[in-house]
Amino acid sequence: MIDASLIEADNATRMTTLAEDYDALGHNLARRNIDIEMLTRKIANYGVAVPSWGVGTGGTRFARFPGAGEPRHIFDKLDDCGVINQLTCATPDVSLHIPWDKADPADLIAKAKEVGLGFDAINSNTFQDQTDQQHSYKFGSLSNTDAATRAQAVEHNLECIEIGKAIGSKALTVWVGDGSNFPGQSNFTGAFERYLDGMKQIYAGLPADWRLFTEHKMFEPAFYSTVVQDWGTNYLIAKELGEQAFCLVDLGHHAPNVNIEMIVARLIQFGKLGGFHFNDSKYGDDDLDTGSIDPYRLFLVFNELVDAELRAPEGFNPAHMLDQSHNVTDPIESLMNSAMEVQRAYAQALLVDRKALAGYQAENDALMASETLKTAFRTDVEPILAMARQKHGGAIAPLWCYRASGYRALVADMRPAQSGLGGGIV
Numbered sequence: 001m002i003d004a005s006l007i008e009a010d011n012a013t014r015m016t017t018l019a020e021d022y023d024a025l026g027h028n029l030a031r032r033n034i035d036i037e038m039l040t041r042k043i044a045n046y047g048v049a050v051p052s053w054g055v056g057t058g059g060t061r062f063a064r065f066p067g068a069g070e071p072r073h074i075f076d077k078l079d080d081c082g083v084i085n086q087l088t089c090a091t092p093d094v095s096l097h098i099p100w101d102k103a104d105p106a107d108l109i110a111k112a113k114e115v116g117l118g119f120d121a122i123n124s125n126t127f128q129d130q131t132d133q134q135h136s137y138k139f140g141s142l143s144n145t146d147a148a149t150r151a152q153a154v155e156h157n158l159e160c161i162e163i164g165k166a167i168g169s170k171a172l173t174v175w176v177g178d179g180s181n182f183p184g185q186s187n188f189t190g191a192f193e194r195y196l197d198g199m200k201q202i203y204a205g206l207p208a209d210w211r212l213f214t215e216h217k218m219f220e221p222a223f224y225s226t227v228v229q230d231w232g233t234n235y236l237i238a239k240e241l242g243e244q245a246f247c248l249v250d251l252g253h254h255a256p257n258v259n260i261e262m263i264v265a266r267l268i269q270f271g272k273l274g275g276f277h278f279n280d281s282k283y284g285d286d287d288l289d290t291g292s293i294d295p296y297r298l299f300l301v302f303n304e305l306v307d308a309e310l311r312a313p314e315g316f317n318p319a320h321m322l323d324q325s326h327n328v329t330d331p332i333e334s335l336m337n338s339a340m341e342v343q344r345a346y347a348q349a350l351l352v353d354r355k356a357l358a359g360y361q362a363e364n365d366a367l368m369a370s371e372t373l374k375t376a377f378r379t380d381v382e383p384i385l386a387m388a389r390q391k392h393g394g395a396i397a398p399l400w401c402y403r404a405s406g407y408r409a410l411v412a413d414m415r416p417a418q419s420g421l422g423g424g425i426v
């Protein structure tokens with residue numbers, strides 16, 4: 001972890017400027033009848049989970065260029081995740097991936113407690129083969145034509161639930177890479193029937209207070225067809241399985257230019273939005289840092305979430321998580337930045353004058369409706385985010401503190417370079 005005195009000393013040098021900016025923003029918002037203190041409290045209470053695999057350097061299908069001091073195992077990963085939350089106060093939970101993060105649950109709980117973290121949804125992995133695995137997933141897992149392979153995939157998911165129960169998770173996320181590369185290779189209906197049959201067995205093993213998230217993805221690793229390819233299929237799955245099943249929306253898992261915020265609205269309307277995997281993309285499932293390409297789209301997603309939050313439909317409680325791959329940056333820096341981008345989009349969405357917006361919508365005043373959103377989006381809410389961090393012991397300037405701490409160089413000494421590390425490429 002970072003030395004708390006370093007954070008305190010750095011915050012002290014920035015506090016006067018922050019207080020000035022915060023006051024100025026407070027006056028600006030007061031003119032718009034918005035209470036800045038209320039906003040700051042909301043932001044301070046908001047958390048987005050980080051994926052354990054995100055702290056390792058990612059890669060592409062061409063190559064992976066390891067970074068210095070990469071985590072060797074889940075306990076190193078939890079250390080890194082602890083630093084992210086210590087500085088940003090925005091990432092209280094970690095999402096584990098099994099079998100990558102398999103360890104004694106008691107040790108996991110103890111380590112998480114030591115670094116001040118909790119556990120979010122548990123993720124199963126049937127998109128790659130493990131060394132001790134009997135049946136290969138080369139031609140699919142839950143939809144495989146071979147019954148023994150399907151049974152193995154179901155068994156793995158049930159084991160993930162058991163691990164999750166032991167560490168206090170309350171959700172299982174299932175993403176399968178199943179699909180086909182050639183027209184004719186797979187019978188669409190048969191494959192989906194087999195998938196649903198397997199998912200029903202997994203669903204049956206779900207504790208009563210758990211949720212099951214299924215994640216759709218348009219393409220990759222299968223490039224012609226994917227079994228769970230879009231939100232429509234995802235919705236069918238959630239409906240077919242039952243009331244504990246929900247759809248997970250990964251921002252990168254859609255065709256370019258798809259109106260994701262509208263998908264979000266639809267899933268909310270019909271009670272099936274389970275949560276998010278935040279990231280950003282330019283062309284496909286690029287897994288770029290959240291908000292790095294299209295922050296306005298992220299804002300529009302949060303605009304739907306805040307709109308729903310105010311209506312408070314029954315059971316509305318989406319899980320928020322980052323899911324991105326860091327190929328050219330220090331993963332800790334990217335995850336800190338991304339968590340803050342998510343907070344920023346949330347804060348901006350909270351600024352939308354919803355009464356005015358509803359009025360413009362009723363009058364069909366398209367331009368003013370758009371301007372109402374833009375006014376919120378254009379507001380620089382950084383002082384709110386910084387003040388929320390400062391009030392909870394975090395850093396006013398997390399990136400600067402992180403670099404000043406020398407954390408990466410320190411762990412590089414303790415963690416020899418890993419060559420076979422698979423995590424990070426998801």
Ligand SMILES: [Mn+2]
Nearest residue numbers: 215250277323
């Ligand atoms: Mn994802």
